[in-house]
Amino acid sequence: MEESAINVLKRAVVLDQERRFDQAIVCYEQGIGLLLKAIKGFTDNVKKERYRTKINEYMGRAEKLKQAMIKLKNAEKFNKVIQIEEDSIGHNYSTIFGDLLDITLTEVEIDDPYIRSNHQIINFIRFCALLHKSDANVRKIILNTSCENDENKQSQQKQAFSAISNNLLQNNIELVVSYSKTLHDREIRFNNGWIVKIGRGLDYFKNVPKFSLGFYDYDLRPCHETTINIFHAKHVKGADG
């Protein structure tokens, strides 16, 4: 009984890592049931306690996965459009992206040709900070952007990414930056299936004076007019689809 419980739970973890969440949930539940039966016969209390801790861990993970799956299945049918009005406030990254950052998210890919100048790089850092402190468990961020033309600026841009990359690594997140000369579209793809298109990319906040409330608090930063489309990969068909 003990051995088969362990086997089923190992299988659950592998399925979880492979992002086959529905199957992982089934295996977690089966494995937990088997393990509960098995420890009833145990006389070794230390071993019993160790397994109980493990059971709690697996139950927590399975429960969170279940909730994420229910939320996702309810949400993924809908395309969402957020229309940001010129000079409106209250469109911080957490307001726009917060709902998409669930426990199953581990990787984010950003196409945005304009993560180049200082304020755009700050936008990117703020976006990374949101990913890091969310419920998600982001381990990899891929950024596709373009390079500054001026040699001096290009060196500054690369130094900034190098510093960000080091800081992210300290937080167990890998950053991969690649440069393209032809990239134009802005799109952010989350590996839990969500795709976000913003006309202006991350750079939809207006510039404000240094000593104003909105300079540090993006909740209070006025925005440029832009449209944000959010939809799920399940509902996207390729030309050959």
Place this chain on the structure above:
Amino acid sequence: MEESAINVLKRAVVLDQERRFDQAIVCYEQGIGLLLKAIKGFTDNVKKERYRTKINEYMGRAEKLKQAMIKLKNAEKFNKVIQIEEDSIGHNYSTIFGDLLDITLTEVEIDDPYIRSNHQIINFIRFCALLHKSDANVRKIILNTSCENDENKQSQQKQAFSAISNNLLQNNIELVVSYSKTLHDREIRFNNGWIVKIGRGLDYFKNVPKFSLGFYDYDLRPCHETTINIFHAKHVKGADG
């Protein structure tokens, strides 16, 4: 009936402005009751509709006041201590002060001798931004701090406060700054009765490199060790008390 309803409601608004909230709630409720009876007899639909809108407004205000009073009466008995550990994160101003910023708050006074250098002034702006976007209706911020000694720096400090003051005015908040050479204690007093003492004042965040997640997001900024005491003015006795 209509006239007495209006009189009672006017009285409610005055009591509300005078911060006699318990009495204001009673008058709001009486006035709303009278007005509801009065409009039953009205034949003028435009007038009826106008009064209905007014009734909704007053009901909303009375309900919010009631909730704030209940919350306050439950909370004000307790002194709260927050112990911030060296290098810990998650102590953004919203986490510390968020619960104190209710609908009855209109004025905040800050004693903090070190709102002088650039990063301290940024702290102050971030604190003001939190006040502004909270449930409170802050209309006045009083800052008691000390002046830079160096003439050049002093001029920069005053320019910064002038810019902040202009920006706050645009948001209907008056800023009053006064300078003291003897001020030492750090204390923030909210006119809904809350008093907050922080050993280090607003300046309890550590410096971090420019291109790191915590530079822009104070949720992720490591802190200095410090103790925060929160208590209510009702439970403070003066030497003569």
